[in-house]
Amino acid sequence: MSLAADSPVHSSSSDDFAAILDAELDKISDASADTREVSEEEQDSDHGEESDSNLDLKRVKRRKVEICEGIIDPLSSTSQGEPTQTSGALSLEKEACLHPGAYGGLCVKCGQEMDEESGVAFGIKQQYNTRSRNPLSMISCTCVTKKDYMFMEVYLSCLQNLRLANDEIARLRDKDLKNLLHHKKLYLVLDLDHTLLNSARLPDITAEEGYLNGQRDSLPGTFSLAVICTLSNLGCKILNNLKIYNLRSPDTLKSSLFRLDRMQMMTKLRPFVHNFLKEASNLFEMYIYTMGERPYALEMAKLLDPGDIYFNSKVIAQGDCTERHQKGLDVVLGQESAVLILDDTEGVWGKHKENLILMERYHFFASNCQHFGFNTKSLSQLKSDESETEGALATVLKVLQRVHSLFYDPVSFLQERKDDLVDRDARQASFK
């Protein structure tokens, strides 16, 4: 009802009044209040064009009505009043939740559905989705940070839907570091190829290396793999005891040389690698970080760690890298200051050179030597190998042990990082 049109005389006041009345009417009918009240109001409004003195009266009247409503409301709806209060508190809580991460589009903390577009730290996702790349069941967890790059850590496939915000990653890193320091450990990021092992494609095996085929064990399945690796551990011990370093011995070869028919690969583990991992696992939390494809990386991890003790699926492969041809620690859930990297290629660790301990490359197969432009005979052609006790891994293990003891030195309280000195030491040592 438009009262304004009917009241040309008291234009301003009645206009206002009419507007108030209209609003009031709407409010009342909205609130589905007593019909009697509404009719009363209507009566009031019918006399809307009367004098100002009346107006005051009506105001009083209306106020009464309002008061009545005010009284009625809490009485009639005490039960309704409380839930609105609590829901208010809940929404406050929701606002307080920083949504530290999301699993399948749900906040992991409050369980609210999250709009992936709007979230603080949730931007790109599909681009690096590894599902398509991974025929195997191990798929990385994908987390997006504020800088729009991916943060991933490798776990089983169900983690694929898990994303973490930047702050949460920082928090986890912090927490993890405390845990780590508590256990007196550091992080160790290990490269695969030319650092822990050497692989060659089967077609690239030269005739001269054909003897290897007679030595190797074809691996039908993981079970036998485990057995072989335990044997290899035993073998290493026995060899150490007997001080035999002649690696032409078929047993040693047998235990560290694998032929993976499924992948058309032959892989030679670096001498001492099992002992190295065993010793290092006491001091470090270890990650595998390789530029290789994931299936390859997982297969290699199985060779190195058949019991899944050391790496516990902490395998980072090419698909997880955030930058092309670069390895970055952003995908490692660990504080950079406590990370040591063992790699043979300096170039890929652009941002983290100070964490890097450069390894002497391990070339066992001839095809590998050619690839890197060496004209000398490869270890396989010479039918020899690196020494168990004085090889690069044994040397670097000593360096790692020293770094670790320096880090946890109670005198210096060097809780920061192995300084450059140590790094340089390590590099020189590994070059020797």
Added chain:
Amino acid sequence: MFFHIVLERNMQLHPRHFGRDLRDKLVSKLMKDVEGTCSGRHGFIVAITGIENVGKGLIRDGTGFVTFPVKYQCVVFRPFKGEIVEAVVTMVNKMGFFAEAGPVQIFVSNHLIPDDMEFQSGDVPNYTTSDGSVKIQKESEVRLKIIGTRVDATEIFCIGTIKDDFLGVISDPGANP
């Protein structure tokens, strides 16, 4: 929560199955197609318990396939927000743990694990109280409350919590009974 409901599905059957055991073929194909799947609306179809009726088949032009509308009774499982479920832990990591209640996978973030439980890495990653009396690791059975669900067309995501009274481990695989 489990429900026993009637659903309908259009089944396409190859002409080679037309014979006296057409109905059996239809039912076995239905079971194969439907059981274990997840529909966003009804949840996971756990098992088919019976066939209500099979409608008239419609022969498709060109292919010879026949489409039968089949009404069937089935048990479905659909998780709800606020529901308490018992689940088996499948994976433990720094970020929390995953547990399975039948076909449903539930993630419990470390925010929703009691504060006195700390993550312990190692051979068997786990969450343990400071006194070591309670431990959550793979294969542990936990009672948890679902605090959020998101239903996709083909997937259901659940977030759970054990940070509440009467929630947490109900059996420990590490402990000797």
